[in-house]
Amino acid sequence: MIIAERKPMEEIEESVAEYKKVLVAGCGTCVTVCWAGGEKEVGILASQLRLARGAAGNEIVTLETTVERQCEKEMVTEIKDKVAEADAVLSLACGSGVQTMAELFDDKPVLPAVNTTFIGMPEREGLWVEMCGACGDCFLDRTGGVCPMVRCAKGLLNGPCGGTRKGGMCEIDPDKDCAWVLVHRRLEKQGRLDLMREYVTPKNFRAVRRPGKVQAAKA
Amino acid sequence: MSTPFREILKKEGFVVTTEVGPEKGSSVSKAIEHIELLKDKVHGLNVTDNQSSVMRYPSLGICLLIKEHGGEPVLQVTCRDRNRMAIQADLLFAHSRGVRNVLCLTGDSVDVGDHKEAKQVFDLDSVQLIHLVHTLNSARDIAGNELSGGTDFCVGTAASPSSDPIEPQLIKVEKKIKAGVDFIQTQAVYELDEIKRFTDFVRNMDEKVRILAGIVPIIGVKMAAYMNENVPGIVIPQRIIDELAEAPKGTGVAKGIEMSARMIRQLKEERVCDGVHIMFIGREERVPEILEAAGLV
Amino acid sequence: MDTKIAVFLCNCGGAIKNIDFEATRERISKIPGVTSVDLSSGLCFEEGKREMVSRIREEHPDRVVVAGCAPEFSECVFQQVLETAGLSGRSFSAANIREQCSWVHDGDVTGKAVELVKMAVSRVRLLRTLEKKELPVSREVLVVGGGFSAIGTALRLSRIGLPVTIAAVEEVLGATQDGVESFYRCDIDTMKSAVEGDRNIEVLTPARVTSAHGEAGDFAVTIEREGERIRRKYGAIVLATGFTTELSPVSVKGLPVVGGAGSPANIVSQEQLFRMLDNGATARKPETIAFLLDSCDENSRFPTLATLNNAIAARVKWGSEVYVFCKDVKVDSEGAEKLYREARGCGVVFVKCDSAPRLAIDDGRISIEARDVFLGADTIVDCDLLVAEEVLCPPEGTEALADMFNIRLDSRGFYQDENVHLYPVGFEKRGVFCVGGCRGDLEASRMANDIHSVAMMIYGLLSSGVIEAEIERVKADTQKCVACLTCIRVCPHSAIRLSRVDNGKEIAVISDVACDACGICAAICPAKAIVFEGYRDDQVLAQIEAIGES
Amino acid sequence: MKGRVIAFCCEHSAYPAADLAGRLRLHYSESLRIIRVPCAGRVDVIHMLKAFEKGARAVLVLGCEDGACHHITGNTRARERVEQCQVLLDEARLDGRSVAMHNISPNAPQKFVRIADELVNAKEQSREAI
Known part of the structure; x- marks a missing residue:
């Protein structure tokens, strides 16, 4: 799932400073799940904006909506009337949602209210960790299902760097596991440590050509 | 010509630079040949940086050779292969060895080169790179730390006046000029009007920036077709293709030289721009012929 | 049709003195939706309740507000009244004008009372009734x-x-x-x-x-x-x-002698000592016995009783000298005080020490040294049997x-x-x-x-074979729930699980039985999918809206 | 509703504490308005923000004493949300101290009155200061 977090209020406020009526648009999928841009966050941000602008004597009118998936044109189209009513759209969707909205309503400024951070999973309630770097060349089969591309601070492919802390923690953050220690534990448990001994050739960074495109097999 | 390039740029005259392409390998004999041949005929020798994303002998290495042989090198730096730390370190080294001119470029994508699976760095872009050079010039690194000795680089960059659409390109040129450049080399251009418009645009912003029109001789119909097809930002007009088509077989190179020289004369006489940058890739030894035909020697 | 709201004002048999009920009645009757306002002085008395039932039957309101005492006591009373009169108990809201207004303020008490009623009215208007069901239970x-x-x-x-x-x-x-x-x-x-x-x-x-x-x-x-x-x-x-119990490790010069290999045979647990005393299996009666108690674990109720019983038995049966090294003797268990006195009475010596005793073992004899808090001096006891401290696990x-x-x-x-x-x-x-x-x-x-x-x-x-539950008092909206699992992770009553609903979508399903209606899930749900009847967002916000309106 | 102070009171602790204050005739600021909630954990950030939008001078969230929450984690959740709300208010350049969370037991009416009065007075003073 895509993880995002809300931008600092100051930044958001600055981006809508010149607008009087703003549509605050949430997304009902990934960013709802990661508490960054669902209906609850839409309500909070809209209220906070009204309070801030009201206190500054520069009142703002907010409209609120949450689209099931902002990265789908068909779903975004459903809110076109609300968009038409507003001077600008403040989107709490991931970068993909913001761009879909911006493309569909290309005469309106569509402004991001969250920073899209990574693809991850919840470690516990309210805490998400990065799991996948969308490299386009998955080699989790060789690493016991732990991706060192993103879970190692240096993205190393052939084992840990020399900085692993006591207890198998990362040199740059004692709260984070060294990915290669995790790989080792996992492969050891499965009796497949030989996999870790194999040389991993330099990564094929061409696997995802930017901009990425995936064409599904024709049905 | 051992006058510093920066001084040349300040003078009224017509500036001429050309390129030395490093070889793919540790041998530098060919480069030395070209340096010896060209160093006194032009104001500056550009050394390409893994040109077309093909891994080669480093630009910086050839620049040092140029210095050793008494020429004036222009160090090309792209953002593709090095992050901001490596670029700064290289620039400090270059400066310590007398290299004084830097051409700040984005760099081609690795997709077009011979290491297609490589990770592209692009930690910075060309505008940020220009800022970086100025920061070093003020004796600081871009993290804000003071340096034991700063640099004093003359900063250049490149532009594509034939791009379509041109507007976004011009906005970027505008940012580069604001960041501070002493000269701009253009991508190969074949229409005087285009250079004129570009020069006007730049002069409007900053009169002091010198513009060197990019000259790439076209030596055959096939080459023209290939470039039109595959090199973004280059448009070879039909009249040039026609003229090449009429040339007798085996005279393509001569024809290309002739047409380039004609264009250089026009540029100089009509004061369309401040100089030229001649890129005769793979045929560096024939650059003097162009210069001669254009009356620049 | 608009919701008809009946308001009952109660002066609590005259206990609410400083509110002008006539003025209150007049101002409340102007609130949109309020169709009747009745004054009473004792709504919770039998007569008041009868009167209330008949008024509801006459007026046919959809919702009822009672302004009077704290709902803590009276809410269930009035809910029953409503049910008697044919309304759902969930059509009710209270305005606490006694404890939270009349009795705590001077000033414009009437004004505040009106405001509290308005808050209750705006909430009651939005209430929905819930179906009640008796769910069969297993009695096993x-x-x-x-x-x-x-x-x-x-x-x-x-x-x-x-x-x-x-x-x-x-x-x-x-x-x-x-x-x-x-x-x-x-x-x-x-x-x-x-x-x-x-x-x-x-x-x-x-x-x-x-x-x-x-x-x-x-x-x-x-x-x-x-x-x-x-x-x-x-x-x-x-x-x-x-x-279970574990012997707390005792160390001699840094070497653990209990809990490790090679532990001496004359260091025993309470249960071992009990068995020795019970069946007389020991060849030689120990002359001196020492007990260690509560030096590393505060939870010593059970070990204290065991110590006291064993200490007394050792004195009585074997005539051994008995020492108990402890910080405190906790006698809050039933009969413990009596046992303690009995132990003292039969000659058990209690050594109160504020730090763990030090041990030395020499040729099978165990020497215990501890600082006696009362004597202010070190006490050394050589014993031939040591009963180690036990920790509950x-x-x-x-x-x-x-x-x-x-x-x-x-x-x-x-x-x-x-x-x-x-x-x-x-x-x-x-x-x-x-x-x-x-x-x-x-x-x-x-x-x-x-x-x-x-x-x-x-x-x-x-025992009744059924559990009565209100159906879907707290419920995740099928359309809005994105199955983010947040509510499942935060529910303190483990009342929520992920379940497939009719359309095959997986959503959070809240058990009507297990749910204790705290609303933590409703507040945290990032999709605003959880609806908590009685405390829905709109019902809470309507009260805020009503504040200070005039 | 300019100037009102809204107190969200948990029905297991703060609400009975307020009732007890009433029975003991302990007076407190008239501007206080109590909203009864089943647990402090029910109080959502948006409830607090909307109260300020409506012109509330301050918002109180009152839950059970630490470790004695009827719903185990409700009071700690409430505290987290109040802290979040404080940040949100500060970000909006309002005074984050206008919202506060307190733990209270149902038999502590004096504490209820003290908390209420302290917040009301603090806000009054800060208004005067402005």
Whole structure:
């Protein structure tokens, strides 16, 4: 799932400073799940904006909506009337949602209210960790299902760097596991440590050509 | 010509630079040949940086050779292969060895080169790179730390006046000029009007920036077709293709030289721009012929 | 049609003096939707209630607001009145103009009273009624454990008519206490034969609970016994897995001598000493015995009783010199004070020391040195038998059971009961209970108390065969729920699970039985999908809206 | 509703504490308005923000004493949300101290009155300061 977090209020406020009526648009999928841009966050941000602008004597009118998936044109189209009513759209969707909205309503400024951070999973309630770097060349089969591309601070492919802390923690953050220690534990448990001994050739960074495109097999 | 390039740029005259392409390998004999041949005929020798994303002998290495042989090198730096730390370190080294001119470029994508699976760095872009050079010039690194000795680089960059659409390109040129450049080399251009418009645009912003029109001789119909097809930002007009088509077989190179020289004369006489940058890739030894035909020697 | 709201103003038999009820009535009657305002002086008296019923029958309001005393006492009274008059009890809202207005302010009390009524009116307007259902429950109870408290609970439940299954990991019931009943102060044999003769109790040994899910009245449990898998439904589950003890390591010059290999034979546990005293198996009566107590574990109720009993027995039977090294003697257990006096009386010496005693072993004799707090000097005792301090621990498998029933463990790994003052034997997970040693440092008399209270609670829950529940009081909107699992992770009552609904979509489904209506989920839901009737967002916000309106 | 102070009171602790204050005739600021909630954990950030939008001078969230929450984690959740709300208010350049969380037991009416009065007075002073 895509993880995002809300931008600092100051930044958001600055981006809508010149607008009087703003549509605050949430997304009902990934960013709802990661508490960054669902209906609850839409309500909070809209209220906070009204309070801030009201206190500054520069009142703002907010409209609120949450689209099931902002990265789908068909779903975004459903809110076109609300968009038409507003001077600008403040989107709490991931970068993909913001761009879909911006493309569909290309005469309106569509402004991001969250920073899209990574693809991850919840470690516990309210805490998400990065799991996948969308490299386009998955080699989790060789690493016991732990991706060192993103879970190692240096993205190393052939084992840990020399900085692993006591207890198998990362040199740059004692709260984070060294990915290669995790790989080792996992492969050891499965009796497949030989996999870790194999040389991993330099990564094929061409696997995802930017901009990425995936064409599904024709049905 | 051992006058510093920066001084040349300040003078009224017509500036001429050309390129030395490093070889793919540790041998530098060919480069030395070209340096010896060209160093006194032009104001500056550009050394390409893994040109077309093909891994080669480093630009910086050839620049040092140029210095050793008494020429004036222009160090090309792209953002593709090095992050901001490596670029700064290289620039400090270059400066310590007398290299004084830097051409700040984005760099081609690795997709077009011979290491297609490589990770592209692009930690910075060309505008940020220009800022970086100025920061070093003020004796600081871009993290804000003071340096034991700063640099004093003359900063250049490149532009594509034939791009379509041109507007976004011009906005970027505008940012580069604001960041501070002493000269701009253009991508190969074949229409005087285009250079004129570009020069006007730049002069409007900053009169002091010198513009060197990019000259790439076209030596055959096939080459023209290939470039039109595959090199973004280059448009070879039909009249040039026609003229090449009429040339007798085996005279393509001569024809290309002739047409380039004609264009250089026009540029100089009509004061369309401040100089030229001649890129005769793979045929560096024939650059003097162009210069001669254009009356620049 | 607009909602018709009837407001009843009550001056509480004149106890609300400083509010101008006439003015209040006038101002309230202007609130849109308020169709009648009645004044009363004693709405909760029989006559007041009768009057209220007849007014409701006359006026046919959809909703009722009572402005008077605190709803804490009167809410259920008025809800019954509404039901008598044919309205749902959920059509009611109170305006607390007595405790939170009249009695605490001077000034414009009438103005505030009007505002409080407005708040109640704006809330009551938005209330929805809920369907009530009687959900059938299983009356069978599973008791996990095979010791004193497990058997005791099973017998007690059986006696009040509930069928019981005992599942214990031991080979036979009472294995721990076997042979040392009087050490544990329980008559396990009699209890065991009572179980054998009880057709209402089924015993599964050695058996382990391997999975459990569901809610109060309806738990599906899998029990494994010797490779056989038994799947059953239970209405309630009692955890009675007891405790074990470990000898606290004692070290001599940094070398552990208890708990490690090569531990001297003359360092024993309380139970070992009890057996020695009981069967006279020791060849030579120890001349001097020392006990260590409470130097590393504060939870010493059980070890204190064991120490006192053993110390007295050693004095009386063997005539040994007996020393007890302790910080404190905790005598809050039943009979402990008496035992302590008896021990002192028969010559047991208590050495109060504020730090752990130091030990030295020389040729089999153990020398104990400790600073006596009262003497202010070091005391050295050479003994030929040392009774090591015992620390209570949860038995193996406690964590697995806690995971299974989603209940918390305290810092020492015992079951953390919901609220030690209010519901010591219950958990936040309704229908799951714990008794006895598995919830900490309890002695037999307290265990017996636990057994009584858990039996009462289970009787209340299951005896009628049904649990009455309001349907969908807290509910996740099928359309809005994105199955983010947040509510499931935060629910303190483990009342929510992921479930496929009719259209095949997986969403959070909240159990009407297990839900305790706290609303934590509704507040945290990032999709605003959880609707908590009575405290919906709009119902809360409507009250805020009504404040200060005039 | 300019100037009102809104107190979200948990029905297991703060609400009975307020009632007890009433029975003991302990006076407190008239501007206090109590909204009854089943647990402090029910109070959502948006409830607090909307109260300020409506012109509330301050918002109080009152839950059970630490470790004695009827719903185990409700009071700690409430505290987290109040802290979040404080940040949100500060970000909006309002005074984050206008919202506060307190733990209270049902038999502590004096504490209820003290908390209420302290917040009301603090806000009054800060208004005067402005």
